[in-house]
Amino acid sequence: MIELTINGTTRHVDVEGDTPLLWVLRDTLGMTGTKYGCGIAQCGACSVLLDGQATRSCVTPVESAVGTQITTIEAIETLPVGKKVVAAWVGGEVPQCGYCQSGQVIAATALLQQTPKPTDEDIAAAMTNLCRCGTYNNIADAVRHAASAA
Numbered sequence: 001m002i003e004l005t006i007n008g009t010t011r012h013v014d015v016e017g018d019t020p021l022l023w024v025l026r027d028t029l030g031m032t033g034t035k036y037g038c039g040i041a042q043c044g045a046c047s048v049l050l051d052g053q054a055t056r057s058c059v060t061p062v063e064s065a066v067g068t069q070i071t072t073i074e075a076i077e078t079l080p081v082g083k084k085v086v087a088a089w090v091g092g093e094v095p096q097c098g099y100c101q102s103g104q105v106i107a108a109t110a111l112l113q114q115t116p117k118p119t120d121e122d123i124a125a126a127m128t129n130l131c132r133c134g135t136y137n138n139i140a141d142a143v144r145h146a147a148s149a150a
Contacts, residue, residue, distance in 0.1 A: 002062055006031070007075035017063030021055075022046045024062045025072060033073035033102050037130070044129025047103035048072050054110035054126075073102035081146070082109045088146035096133035103129045108143045117147055 004011050006029070013028050025031045025048070034057060037045030041056035048057045049071035076082035085108045088094075095101045104127070111118055111126035118126070123143050131139065 002066060004062070004065055004070060005068070006070045007072060007078070008069075013062070015062060018061045020058050021048070021060040021062050021065050021070075022057040025057065031072055031074055035099060035102060037100070037103075042130070043100065044103040044107060045100050047106040047129065049106060049110060052110060052113055054107045071106075073105060076105055076109055079109060079113075081112045084146040084149045085109050085112065085142070088142040088149065092138055092142040092145060094135055094138045094142050096135055100129055100131045100133075104131065104139055108139070108146065111143065112147055118143065 001012050001014055002017065004013065011029060013024055015024055015028060022034060022036060025034050026036070034048055035045035036058065037043035039058050041059040044056065046056055046058040047054050049055065050065060050068045071079065077086050085105050089101065089105060107127055107129050111122065115122050123140050127139060127143065
């Protein structure tokens, strides 16, 4: 049995320690907001926060998440910065298909928690998740808007 703290709740899962965190979240716990994209940590659709750091859950063994605070898209608005990011995403009508957006919101939240007033270079360096619809300009605008929100 593996004990995890996910969105502030302790959960026990009966999985192998090397099982990717993504599959524990989606298949074992039914938390489908975190998406599978590439499986090789390149696209970022599977991003979650581990102790506030954006982490690609598709390549993160569940055993390495023991003792950390895991935050998924389902609870991102419980974080003050996450709430601002979601409001900026909605206000800016950022998503097109929306598939990558949970990972994008996670990455933006991590950035703004660490760098509350990011430069355009900071945004470009942090927002490396892929978007097949090409909404990168809208994403950057939303990050800037969330950073300036009171």
